[in-house]
Each structure stands twice: as structure tokens, then as C-alpha cells.
Amino acid sequence: MSQLATETTARAGTVGADVMRVHELVGTNDLRPKCGAGKDEPVDEWLRAVNCPDCQTR
Ligand SMILES: [Zn+2]
Numbered sequence: 001m002s003q004l005a006t007e008t009t010a011r012a013g014t015v016g017a018d019v020m021r022v023h024e025l026v027g028t029n030d031l032r033p034k035c036g037a038g039k040d041e042p043v044d045e046w047l048r049a050v051n052c053p054d055c056q057t058r
Contacts, residue, residue: 012050016041022048024055 011025015038023033031043035054050056 010050011045012048013043013045015043019044021052022046022050023052024050 011028011031012022013025013031013033014020014022015033018038021037023035023037025031025043025045026034031045033043033052033055035052037052037054
């Protein structure tokens with residue numbers, strides 16, 4: 001199997017209505033942003049690069 005070198009196992013997604021900030025997600029069956037943003041907001045998973053500074057520094 002060959003995959004794009006830039007792809008990692010990290011998953012990314014947005015929280016609630018803020019679709020500009022892409023968070024890194026933790027867990028495979030618990031899609032929460034790593035930085036803990038938007039506790040009770042729905043998470044949408046995206047195939048996009050993580051751009052949340054809080055997630056990137058952890
Ligand atoms: Zn984040």
C-alpha cells in the first residue's frame with residue numbers, strides 16, 4: 001500500500017459553526033479536538049490540514 005507521504009494518521013475536523021479552524025482529533029471512536037475546543041458542539045471530520053494553533057503545539 002502506498003500513501004501520500006504528507007498524510008499521517010492524525011485526523012482533522014472542525015467544531016460547530018467554526019469551519020475555518022481545523023483541529024487535530026483525538027481517538028478513533030471519540031472525535032474530539034485535541035485542544036478541547038467546543039465541548040458540546042458537533043464535530044465534522046475533514047481531510048484537511050490542521051491549522052488550529054492550540055492543537056499544533058501539543
Ligand atoms: Zn484545536
